[in-house]
Amino acid sequence: MQANNRIETIRDGERKYHEACYDNYKLFEAGSWLHKPVKTVMETLKQFEEYGELTVLDLGCGVGRNSIPLAESIKSRSGVMVCVDLLESALSKLKSYSSEHGVSDYIETALSDIGNYEIAANQYDYIVAVSALEHVASEQQLVQVLGRMVHGTKANGINCIIMSTNIEEIEMDSGIQLEPLMELNMTTGKAEELLACAYKGWKVLYTTVKPLQFNIERNGSSVILKSDCWIMVLNLRCLAWISCEGKKDVRPE
Template sequence: MDRLAKIRSEEKKYHDHCYDTCNLFEPGSWLYKPVATVINLVDQYKEQEYLSVLDLGAGIGRNSIPIAKSLKHRNGQVVCVDLLESAIDKLKSYSQEFGVEPYIIPRLSDIEQFIIEQQEYDLIIAVSALEHVRSQQVLSSKLSEMNAGTRQHGANCIIIASNIREVNLEREQELEPMFEVNLTTEGMLELLDEKYAGWEVQQRFVKHLAYEISRNGERVKLTSDCITYVAKKSQSY
């Protein structure tokens, strides 16, 4: 199995297990509530009559379902892209359960294969997703595509890991991180600044994360820098 296939396999195992054992919006996992940065950004557009949103790596709807709820009193759509069938199946089920099915458009697709039409979206969200495209070159191209796909006055919200390390806790052994793209924090910020030059950068900060995960039944410590980057396509752009 090559490196990419191995990473995708591990990613699928981790998420399938999480989606099977944890319910959306129930305490006890990262699925408990949406990302505050995403919801706060959506609130900036609450007066807009129609809102078109793209959620890359939407999973089972942690962010897209709350966004869709905000569309009930106006109009709009949330296009939800995910690679995993398990995620898309549960997204459809949860969108029915929470009464937002008319606003959710599920798309089973690899992020890099999903074509972002130009000037199509007011908001593009990518939470813990873009580090899973196959290479730095693909990441750069996808960011350019996101840029072109955003309407005037629209915004992009990116939350992405950098400086990722995995250590087997039993053997105290450094492992190869199961992430396709693993840039230094400085390199990732430089890339984002380059792609969003001329935009109004509303948030740009780094938070160090450390938590325990399981890899093939063994305890692994995963550490990373979590970059939050929110940029708006300003009038002067």
């Protein structure tokens, strides 16, 4: 299968899966992964308790699982929560949920593939990418996205990345190993290498790798989905950051 056709096929399947989930499960109600925000995202938010203004970017926001609780923290001060997603249906529901939860004045949405989304330099205190970076089209595009995230972060800002690596799909009945339907399936070691390069000079606040396993359905068949859930929380504390290409980027305090 050609690369472009492969990406289109995978994204069509993802769209159907997510839209079915968004239609069948209400945000913050028990029964799905939409039940509550990601613990690491919310724990990291505590780093900004003393901020009177907070600017946040959520890449791959979906219907607001993390965006809405983050926007609620902005409501008590000032700032903006920018939410980016490829699915128009997800952003439509996000707007509805943000109104329902009283945070619509603090949320801005952007319909975009995160692989192509431009991030203004020194714009955000906090950038969140949960289960998003593995959905870019290529390793080269991942490097570009990481570079934009780095340059888009203010001095003393934080990036929170949660990414699936070492992804396997196994047909439950036959035990046959299937090709994982994920745009970017990297080994954990390779992902660590790329992020270490992109975030050279940053302070690692927290990192862990957790093995995950789920039962899912693929084309009417039961499939075991295995992966490493790799979490990294990084803090830009240095004034001078050196990129992988050796370019110096001086940040204001």
